[in-house]
Amino acid sequence: MQEESIIDKVKRELTDYLTNNGHRRTIERYTILQFIYESKEDHFDIESLYNAINKEHHVVSKATLYNTMELLVDANLVVRHRFGNNAHYERAYNVDTHHHLICTVCGTIKELKDTGVKEVISAKKLPRFTMSHYSLYIYGICGKCSRKASKNK
Ligand SMILES: [Zn+2]
Ligand SMILES: [Zn+2]
Structure with a gap:
């Protein structure tokens, strides 16, 4: 089958x-x-x-x-x-835990798959709390936007 x-x-x-x-x-x-x-x-x-x-x-x-x-x-x-x-x-189904890099200028979202961060978070002992899942958002400026910004200077 x-x-x-x-x-x-x-x-x-x-x-x-x-x-x-x-x-x-x-x-x-x-x-x-x-x-x-x-x-x-x-x-x-x-x-x-x-x-x-x-x-x-x-x-x-x-x-x-x-x-x-x-x-x-x-x-x-x-x-x-x-x-x-x-x-x-x-x-949401069958998706690996991953993080998001978000550009505050153009709004582009990129995924970050970083096992280092994953290991740190899953090793954390959370007092009186059972974690099911999590998501980390990292805000900043993407490559495109920072290139644009430096050109306009
Ligand atoms: Zn951008
Ligand atoms: Zn995602």
């Missing part, structure tokens, strides 16, 4: 979630979930997701997208980050 794919797993999680919480199992919700898990983008905001999804499917309204993202966050299938003014989302 073939192993269950990530897509099948998250779809099953969504089905459980929708059923247990009395939400309807609409095709759009599964379309959005699948799209997010097949996407090459790690981080996205509603606007870019909306444009990308409607290029392929032409079925999803913005209201449906907002509503579905709320459900996916609640179901722990998507994580919402608040970087600056915009909410950004990313997949």
Whole structure:
């Protein structure tokens, strides 16, 4: 028997979630979930997701997208980050712990996979607290923006 794919797993999680919480199992919700898990983008905001999804499917309204993202966050299938003014989302299932480098000028987000930081944090003894996951945001200026800034001097 073939192993269950990530897509099948998250779809099953969504089905459980929708059923247990009395939400309807609409095709759009599964379309959005699948799209997010097949996407090459790690981080996205509603606007870019909306444009990308409607290029392929032409079925999803913005209201449906907002509503579905709320459900996916609640179901722990998507994580919402608040970087600056915009909410950004990313997949939550089967994702390695990683950190985010955020440019305060252009808003670009880069992922940092640094095992050193990971080791320090997982070795920390947290008094009366059991860690499930964490995220570290490092703010600064990206290479592009600092090159631009030095040119304009
Ligand atoms: Zn930048
Ligand atoms: Zn990320």
